[in-house]
Amino acid sequence: HVGPSSDTTLVLSGGSYLDVRAGVLRPNGAIVVRGGRIVAVHAPGSTWQPATDARVLALDGRTILPGLIDAHVHLTLAGDPIANAAATLRAGFTTVVDLGSAAAGGARLREAIARGQVPGPRIVAAGSWIGSKGGVCEFGGATVATAAAARARAQADLGAGADLLKVCVTGWAADAAAFPDSVELKPDLLNGVLETGRAAGRPVFAHAIGQAGALLAADGGIRALAHTPIVDSAGAHRLRARRTYVISTLVTLTAGPAGDRVRRSFRLLHEAGVPIVLGTDAGVLPHGRNAQELVALVEAGLSPLEALRAATLNAARLLDEGGVVAGGVGEIVEGAAGDFVVVLGDPLRDVRVLERPVLVVKAGRVVG
Ligand SMILES: [Zn+2]
CATH class of the missing domain: 3.20.20.140 (Metal-dependent hydrolases)
Structure with a gap:
């Protein structure tokens, strides 16, 4: 199955994510992606639980950035x-x-x-x-x-x-x-x-x-x-x-x-x-x-x-x-594209951590 966006729900669980608008790393509970888009961003401690058929990526100790x-x-x-x-x-x-x-x-x-x-x-x-x-x-x-x-x-x-x-x-x-x-x-x-x-x-x-x-x-x-x-x-x-x-x-x-x-x-x-x-x-x-x-x-x-x-x-x-990309890219918010790059370390201290991504997701599908 190589379709452009996945039908399965993908969950990025744990770690922290970059709120690029606020300019801070936030502790991550669960980022939920379905149909290629972010459908929810849950804080740690949320009572939300993934469906049994969801694919869950455990990202403790990692930092999640928008693609x-x-x-x-x-x-x-x-x-x-x-x-x-x-x-x-x-x-x-x-x-x-x-x-x-x-x-x-x-x-x-x-x-x-x-x-x-x-x-x-x-x-x-x-x-x-x-x-x-x-x-x-x-x-x-x-x-x-x-x-x-x-x-x-x-x-x-x-x-x-x-x-x-x-x-x-x-x-x-x-x-x-x-x-x-x-x-x-x-x-x-x-x-x-x-x-x-x-x-x-x-x-x-x-x-x-x-x-x-x-x-x-x-x-x-x-x-x-x-x-x-x-x-x-x-x-x-x-x-x-x-x-x-x-x-x-x-x-x-x-x-x-x-x-x-x-x-x-x-x-x-x-x-x-x-x-x-x-x-x-x-x-x-x-x-x-x-x-x-x-x-x-x-x-x-x-x-x-x-x-x-x-x-x-x-x-x-x-x-x-310019009207050339439909829908949000470039940030981790509900409704935006399910595109992520995951790294080790703090990109707000050292952007060189982006030279070695540990995981890449595009439209809710793990691609690298
Ligand atoms: Zn050129």
Whole structure:
């Protein structure tokens, strides 16, 4: 039986769980999951008893967290997509945004996982990258030269099953640091994609690392930046005012020559109150090492709780506001998805405990 959600009742008994909204570990009585969703959270000492046919996992001494979310991966670009998806799920990441694939690969993998044909995280899929000829998107992406072509490409991606659109507005970090005013995608082409997304009720995410491109994208109504942009303090405050989300990708982005600029900019964004969402650009980083980004977020100045919120509440809010994930993910409350990652140790003291999950549950089914 490999269906996407289990019919049996699963009970996570004992241990403690992370109330990510309150920011505290709470002693756990029993978390009850049925039909893929959390149906009850009982405190210790509750008189509630599981039905005789329920599967009970005794988790004394363990810490239960909501399944984590990575808002920037590429599962189908290189290697075996099925192995990539399985590694991601085993790492405790039960929801991902596949932020660019060729030939609707992300949407097809999403469907295979949703049907229970292969194990993997819940996928929110972008289509191709849409950018200009000679720009960063030319690698495997779709290039357009006119606003009409940009609209047609975006429409084709949505028609092929994309949940959201991805545009490429500037180059990589070294270029973005050296040429902050450089913009690859002309405003009318960017607007063509944004208009198409708006008309379809679908969000647009942007690869825009340089300041001018990041602000152009934010002013145009982009929902999230796919990487930490290199901005000054005024730029950071403008992103905050626009309610633009920033997907971190610190591990991969700070490995390059402009790493210090990225780190400095990240601090400004955090200080300005820009909502930070965890993303790795996995595919660049090996799949299944997504929790390394939690460590990078803490090294960059976030508290462990803030880093965990970037991978849960903040990411869930981004997807919820974008209308691309139906139902709650990212927290342990009645009605939310039955997705969990279980660890040894206290993640509020040391997020590295997430690098070695002892148990992963997706939609009420033990998957790793
Ligand atoms: Zn990427």
